[in-house]
Amino acid sequence: xxxxxxxxxxxxxxxxxxxxxxxxxxxxxxxxxxxxxxxxxxxxxxxxxxxxxxxxxxxxxxxxxxxxxxxxxxxxxxxxxxxxxxxxxxxxxxxxxxxxxxxxxxxxxxxxxxxxxxxxxxxxxxxxxxxxxxxxxxxxxxxxxxxxxxxxxxxxxxxxxxxxxxxxxxxxxxxxxxxxxxxxxxxxxxxxxxxxxxxxxxxxxxxxx
Numbered sequence: 776x777x778x779x780x781x782x783x784x785x786x787x788x789x790x791x792x793x794x795x796x797x798x799x800x801x802x803x804x805x806x807x808x809x810x811x812x813x814x815x816x817x818x819x820x821x822x823x824x825x826x827x828x829x830x831x832x833x834x835x836x837x838x839x840x841x842x843x844x845x846x847x848x849x850x851x852x853x854x855x856x857x858x859x860x861x862x863x864x865x866x867x868x869x870x871x872x873x874x875x876x877x878x879x880x881x882x883x884x885x886x887x888x889x890x891x892x893x894x895x896x897x898x899x900x901x902x903x904x905x906x907x908x909x910x911x912x913x914x915x916x917x918x919x920x921x922x923x924x925x926x927x928x929x930x931x932x933x934x935x936x937x938x939x940x941x942x943x944x945x946x947x948x949x950x951x952x953x954x955x956x957x958x959x960x961x962x963x964x965x966x967x968x969x970x971x972x973x974x975x976x977x978x979x980x981x982x983x984x
Contacts, residue, residue: 791817794823822883822897839892883909888916
């Protein structure tokens with residue numbers, strides 16, 4: 776995207792990357808790869824209830840991983856099997872993110888769902904990012920599960936304000952959230968997501984198989 780900024784009519788100096796669940800994990804993988812290549816392309820990361828560890832034996836996985844909250848341990852194992860082809864992949868720093876060096880990453884904005892099997896991974900990631908000197912803004916939504924948000928307009932959300940601030944814009948007028956180059960959801964291909972309170976709906980939702 777940065778290489779083709781002129782063709783896409785975007786500002787390559789104001790790129791963010793982000794995603795939900797597996798998309799958050801992929802976003803971290805992109806950021807780690809760019810950091811290791813000494814490429815300072817990203818202004819920030821937007822990580823929503825992501826997967827950041829190969830360790831599936833966490834308290835939140837035991838408490839919320841039966842499937843009653845929209846995502847089960849079975850789902851997680853199956854989904855990981857779609858892109859992790861061999862055992863060594865589970866130790867790849869882009870997968871087992873909580874066990875890799877996080878220094879030098881761009882600022883991070885996180886949404887954490889309390890009733891999520893992956894909850895504890897986000898909590899630990901926040902702690903590790905702070906310890907690594909990475910700027911992190913995180914908010915945990917009580918009694919919410921991974922399925923309790925819906926794609927909507929990014930306009931007026933907290934994440935829009937966060938990106939505006941880290942893009943270095945003097946005002947929101949200089950930052951157009953409708954432009955897809957500012958936030959790319961690597962999982963859903965959706966450039967406009969809203970996680971402000973007014974767009975959170977009832978969490979009593981079960982994933983249909």
